Amino acid sequence: MISEYLRTLSHVFKMRGIVGYNGLVYALKRLPLIGKIIPDRLYATKELKAVYLVYRILKESFLMFIGKILGLGIIYAAAMVLKSVYRNYEYAQGMSDSILYSNIALFLFLAYSLAGTLLNTNMFRCTTEKEYMVFMLRMDAKKLNDALFVYDLAKLVIGYLLAGIVAIICGAPVFVWLGFPLLAVFIKLFAAGALAFFYEIKHKHNRSMKRNIGFYTVKLSIAMISAPLLFIVLMNGGLISFNILIMISALLVIFGIWGYFKLKMLDPFLHRKALQDNIVRIEAAEYKRRSKDNTRSFKKIKAVGNVSSSKKGFEYLNALFVRRHRGMLYVKPLIFTLTVAAITGLYIYSNIREYYVRFGSDNCLNMVLNNLKNLLLMKRYDDNLLPFDKEDTFMLFLRWLSERHLLALLIPISLSDNTFKSTQAMYINCDNSLMTLSFFKQPKKILELFDIRLRQMFKINMIPAIAYGVVADLILFYSGGADHPLYFIATIFVSLLLCLLYSMTDLLLYYLFQPFTTTVNVKSGAYMIFSVVKWIFYSMVFWIPCRSDILAVILIVIDYLYIIAARKLVYRYAPRTWRIKS
Amino acid sequence: MEFVIDGLIKSYGSKKVLKGIDYTFEDGKIYGLLGRNGSGKTTFFNCINGDIDIDSGSFYLKDNDEKIALKPEDIGYLVSTPTVPEFMTGREFLKFFIEVHDEVTPDKTIDEYFDYMMIPEDDRDRLLKDYSHGTKNKMQMLLNIISSPRLVLLDEPLTSLDVIIAEEMKNVIRAQKEGSITIFSTHLLDVAVDLCDQIVLLNHGKLEPIDKNDLGNSDLKERIIAALKEQTDDQ
Numbered sequence: 069m070i071s072e073y074l075r076t077l078s079h080v081f082k083m084r085g086i087v088g089y090n091g092l093v094y095a096l097k098r099l100p101l102i103g104k105i106i107p108d109r110l111y112a113t114k115e116l117k118a119v120y121l122v123y124r125i126l127k128e129s130f131l132m133f134i135g136k137i138l139g140l141g142i143i144y145a146a147a148m149v150l151k152s153v154y155r156n157y158e159y160a161q162g163m164s165d166s167i168l169y170s171n172i173a174l175f176l177f178l179a180y181s182l183a184g185t186l187l188n189t190n191m192f193r194c195t196t197e198k199e200y201m202v203f204m205l206r207m208d209a210k211k212l213n214d215a216l217f218v219y220d221l222a223k224l225v226i227g228y229l230l231a232g233i234v235a236i237i238c239g240a241p242v243f244v245w246l247g248f249p250l251l252a253v254f255i256k257l258f259a260a261g262a263l264a265f266f267y268e269i270k271h272k273h274n275r276s277m278k279r280n281i282g283f284y285t286v287k288l289s290i291a292m293i294s295a296p297l298l299f300i301v302l303m304n305g306g307l308i309s310f311n312i313l314i315m316i317s318a319l320l321v322i323f324g325i326w327g328y329f330k331l332k333m334l335d336p337f338l339h340r341k342a343l344q345d346n347i348v349r350i351e352a353a354e355y356k357r358r359s360k361d362n363t364r365s366f367k368k369i370k371a372v373g374n375v376s377s378s379k380k381g382f383e384y385l386n387a388l389f390v391r392r393h394r395g396m397l398y399v400k401p402l403i404f405t406l407t408v409a410a411i412t413g414l415y416i417y418s419n420i421r422e423y424y425v426r427f428g429s430d431n432c433l434n435m436v437l438n439n440l441k442n443l444l445l446m447k448r449y450d451d452n453l454l455p456f457d458k459e460d461t462f463m464l465f466l467r468w469l470s471e472r473h474l475l476a477l478l479i480p481i482s483l484s485d486n487t488f489k490s491t492q493a494m495y496i497n498c499d500n501s502l503m504t505l506s507f508f509k510q511p512k513k514i515l516e517l518f519d520i521r522l523r524q525m526f527k528i529n530m531i532p533a534i535a536y537g538v539v540a541d542l543i544l545f546y547s548g549g550a551d552h553p554l555y556f557i558a559t560i561f562v563s564l565l566l567c568l569l570y571s572m573t574d575l576l577l578y579y580l581f582q583p584f585t586t587t588v589n590v591k592s593g594a595y596m597i598f599s600v601v602k603w604i605f606y607s608m609v610f611w612i613p614c615r616s617d618i619l620a621v622i623l624i625v626i627d628y629l630y631i632i633a634a635r636k637l638v639y640r641y642a643p644r645t646w647r648i649k650s
Numbered sequence: 651m652e653f654v655i656d657g658l659i660k661s662y663g664s665k666k667v668l669k670g671i672d673y674t675f676e677d678g679k680i681y682g683l684l685g686r687n688g689s690g691k692t693t694f695f696n697c698i699n700g701d702i703d704i705d706s707g708s709f710y711l712k713d714n715d716e717k718i719a720l721k722p723e724d725i726g727y728l729v730s731t732p733t734v735p736e737f738m739t740g741r742e743f744l745k746f747f748i749e750v751h752d753e754v755t756p757d758k759t760i761d762e763y764f765d766y767m768m769i770p771e772d773d774r775d776r777l778l779k780d781y782s783h784g785t786k787n788k789m790q791m792l793l794n795i796i797s798s799p800r801l802v803l804l805d806e807p808l809t810s811l812d813v814i815i816a817e818e819m820k821n822v823i824r825a826q827k828e829g830s831i832t833i834f835s836t837h838l839l840d841v842a843v844d845l846c847d848q849i850v851l852l853n854h855g856k857l858e859p860i861d862k863n864d865l866g867n868s869d870l871k872e873r874i875i876a877a878l879k880e881q882t883d884d885q
Contacts, residue, residue: 104663107663107664108663108664108665367736367779380749381746381749381750381752382750384742384745384746384749385735385738385746388737388738388742388746389737392737392738393737497735497736497737498735498737500733501733501734501735501736502735503701504699504701504727504729504733505727505793506699506721506722506723506724506725506726506727506797506799507722507723507750507751507797509700509722510721510722510723513750643722647701647702648701
C-alpha cells in the first residue's frame, strides 16, 4: 500500500514540477526585453527542471515548517504565558505545572484544530492539479485522494513534532509532544470521514456533492464567534477541566477511527463524482486575475438614438459612438462638474442665509442683486454690512491661486478628464474592429478621425473645466475683484486651454502608440514611459506662478503649436502603430 | 495585373515562419493557400496587410512591367474571427463605410447589398454585437465587395460557418474573383480544391504551386498530403 501511495505521489510531484516549471518559463518569456532573449528550448532543459524541483521541495518544506510553527508553536508558547497568568487564578490552585500547562495547551489546541477542521477540509476539493490527473490523465480518484490525504497527514505529524520542540522547551510533558500530532490526525480523519458520510447521503438522494456555500458560511460564522468567546473565557480565568478535555480527545479519537473506516469504505466512484462536483480552477482563476479582462464594462451598449443624416463618414461614426457611449464618456466629467457646482452653491447659499439672519430680508435682497450686477459687469464684491474679510487667510490663498497660479488647475483637470477611458472605449468598441480594414490605416483618414475626436474629447472635458474657471472667477470676485475685467475672461480661457492640452496629450499618446490589448490592458513600454514623463512634466509646471492674462496668451500659442505638431505626428506615425495587440 | 512577393522573411524570435517567399499571383484567380495549422498562413497575411513588421523582402503590384507600390486601400482583408464595431447597426456600418470610400461609386443601395449577401431583413437594424459569426463574416465580405480592392486576402473565412452560409460565401467569392487577386487561406483540402483555381502550399515557410491542370487528378490529394507531411517531418 505504501509503495502505491509513493508511486501516486511521485506522479503528482512530476505533474507539479512540469506545471510549475513551464508556468515559470512562460511568465519569464512574457517579460518585456528579457522575454525576447529567452529561448523556447528552456522548456526542455532537464538541468533547470531538476533545480526547479529542488526549489519546490525546499519551498514545500519551508511552508510546512513555518505553517506548523505559526500554528502549534504559537499555541505552545501562548500556553506557557497563560500558565504563569493562571497561577494567580483559583482554577490553578493545587495543580502541578505540567498538568496546568497541558490543560491550557490542550484547550487551545482543540479549539484551534476544530476551528481549522471546520473551515478547511480539502480532501474532495478538486484543484486544477487533481482535475488534470483524474479527468484528463484518467488516474484513479480514490488512489489520488488517499495518497494526497496521507501525504497531508504525514506533513502534519512531522510539522507538529518539529513544533513540539517549543513545547519541550516550555517544559511540557512528553505526551503533549507526541499526543497532539496523533490527536490532530484523528481529528482530520474524523472531518474527512464525516464529509464522505455526507456525500454518501447526498448521492443516495441524487443530490449534487458540491460543497455547500451556506453550510460553509455557518461554519465560518461559528469559528468567528468562537474566537472572541474563547478569548473572554481565558481572560476571566475560566478553563474547561483537564479531565473533560481528555474525554473530548478520546471521543475525537473514536470518531477519527470511524472516519478512517468511512473513508476506506467510500466507493471509488464517489471519489470521482465528488471531485467532479467540486472543481476549482485555480490556475484559470489566477490567470484571469493576472490578465484582467476589462472589456465587460465597455460592452454595455444599447441601440439607442439615431444620428442626423447630415453627418457623413467619420463625423457620422463619431456621432454614433458618442450616442451609444454617453454614460461612459459623460458621467465622470458631469459628476465632477455637479460636485463643484454643489459645493460652490452650498457655500454661496450658507453665506446668503447668514446674511439674511443677521441683516434681514431687504438688506439680503439688496446685497444679492447688487453683487449679481457687479459680477455680470466683472466688478467686485461690494457690501458695507459684511465686507470681504481681509484677514481671511484661506480666502487670500485661494485668491492668490486664482490670480497668479492658474496652472494649478491642472490638478482638478487631470482628475476629471475622461480621455484615457474614452480612448479605451474607442479602441475596444470601434478601432479594434476597423484596424483590419485598409481605409482605416490611411494617414489622411487617421488624421481626419483624430481631428474629430480631439474636438469631441475637448467638448466632453470642457464642461468641468468651465466649472473650475467659474469657481476661480467667483473667488476673484468675492476676494476683491480682478485688477482688470479681462482677468475674469482670461481665467476661463486658461482653464479651457489647459483642458485642451490635457485631453490632446492622452489622445495623441493613444494614436502614437496604440497601447491597448484586446482586453484593454496597456501593453506598450513607450506609452508607459511617456505617461510617466507627462506626469513629471505636469507636476513640475503646476507650481510655476504666472499672471492669468499672460498665461492665457502663452497657452494659446502653446496649444496652437501643440495641435500642429500633434497632427503632423499622427499623420506620420499613427499608420505604423495603428495595429491590434493580442 | 500581378501581385509579386520577393524574398519575404518573417521570424518570431528564433523561429523562422516565412523563409524567403518568392511568388507571383495573377488577377482573376482564386488562390488556395493551403497549409497545416500553425504553418504561418495568418502571419503571411498579416505581413502583407501591414499588421506586423516583416524582417526582409518586398511585395508590390505589377501592371505591364510597371511596379506599383501596394497601398492599404489596395487590400481587402477578411480575418478568420471577424470583428465589427459593436456599437453600430449593420445598416449604419454600411452607410459609414460607403461614405468614407468616396473613391467608390456604389452600384447598389444598402438594402440591395444586404440582399446580395443574403443578410436577413430583421438583422439589418440590429447592433453588430448581436450578429452571429456567419453574419459578421458576411458583413466583412460585403465591405470587400463594396471597396473592390485589387488584392483580397481571405483568412479561413469558411471556418466555423454552417453548411448553408459556407456555400453562400463560396458563391460570392467565385462571383467576385474577376478584376482582383484573391488569396484564400484554408487548412481544409476539400475546400481548397472545390473553390480555388490554383492551390499554393505554404511549405517549409515558402510557397509552392500545385499545377492547375492537376486539380482534377485523383492523385492530387495524396500528393498534397505527402508534401504537408514532409513539412511536419522536417519540423
